[in-house]
Amino acid sequence: MPKPTGPADTPGQQSETALRADAERNRERILEAARRLFGTEGLGVSMASVAREACVGKATLSRRFDTREDLIDAVFVDRMDDYAESAVEALADPDPWRGFTRHIERICAMQAADRGFAAVLTQAFPTAKVIEARRAKSYQDFQELIRRAKATGHLREDFVADDVIVMLMANAGVIAATGDAAPDAWRRLSGHMLRAFATPGAPLPPMPPPPTTRDLYRAMIRYGRPSPDTTGTAS
Amino acid sequence: MPKPTGPADTPGQQSETALRADAERNRERILEAARRLFGTEGLGVSMASVAREACVGKATLSRRFDTREDLIDAVFVDRMDDYAESAVEALADPDPWRGFTRHIERICAMQAADRGFAAVLTQAFPTAKVIEARRAKSYQDFQELIRRAKATGHLREDFVADDVIVMLMANAGVIAATGDAAPDAWRRLSGHMLRAFATPGAPLPPMPPPPTTRDLYRAMIRYGRPSPDTTGTAS
């Protein structure tokens, strides 16, 4: 009877009875495949295609992660670490306003780099404990950052933490709509957003150039296919 | 020979041989059903569900509109008229900057009022002649509006027409993400965007309040289900 360490107390997903070596290897392959597909296609890719990409049976996938949300949780832990870390870094900056602007730019860039992650930042996954913990932590730190940034006089007084969530939703929209037809369009948005958040005299990074009309049009055409963003709520 | 009883000789789609009375009635029912479903669920609802909602057979639907794009074109003609009209109205305003701000607010509101239309404004449908004509017209007028608004000194010099497309994509993202859990979140975004576009002293409408944290969180949870935005490219 392999009855190793404590039973099921790791947050989030499945039983935690320590996998057999080959099983663990498969688990890893699934995570890699999912990371790849989520990144390029968005959350919402079929579980079947994840299994196919990982070269495992469909059964193996759902045995390891019985809901899509579990898979998402496992895939994006690292990214959420980076996300939470960004707020910490921002707080560490001696100039809170510079910390603020860089934080905004960093998290927008994180969204742009991974389409699935862009969605993760704008959705809540109640059962994904790990993700939600990181999100909460970042939110806390961000509140403090706001307080300090306002004290410099460069951040608008009416700015609130939830504005950043709205911004992330907006940015996700731009990223989903432009895809790789206009891969830098999001920079233009984040440039605008910083200008919206800043008070008149505040120092700002230079405004990124707009995407070319041609690229934007290509993006509008290309757009259309598979942007499900679906989560498949746990049953 | 059936007479040409104004059954809308809309360009673009199907044969235009004037439908029989009952067929025309069905066509209308399909359009109503599609308008309703596109508005609440987004483009991307299954053609089958449109047929069901319209109480016609699936065959009837695809006989009348052989591609989803045709249906979209027919459904959104009026909305696109309003859209193009908004730019005209803006040009008619003696104060170009006020015309500009109102135009921005109006088109964002149009997106918020109809989820399908929000998608239409950020996608191109090469085969949907009617829609594309209106879009082009609006774009032209908007260029002129920009020119005049810059002349007032209230619009940033580095603003370009394509910025409004990026903004529409962003707004569509917010609308898709918040749905009716936080139905006014988009106003906050448009408020930010106007502040981003304006030069320091420019007169602006008051900043809309942010959505409540509670509503935003509900939106993040609720989000996830079926926001396909898909178009089903014509084959």
Added chain:
DNA sequence: TACTAAGTGGAACGGCCTTCCCGCTTACCG
């Protein structure tokens, strides 16, 4: 009124997805 072609809905089909199940393989412990 009677005829005919335009118009109809449902059945059938192929594709893709998910979930469940079952017989085979193999890692690991003794």
Added chain:
DNA sequence: CGGTAAGCGGGAAGGCCGTTCCACTTAGTA
């Protein structure tokens, strides 16, 4: 080693979607 249960893959069943075909209905005309 060798036995055993953990782990595996794929097939079956069931659900939706979109398309196509076909026998029936009915609007409009003569």
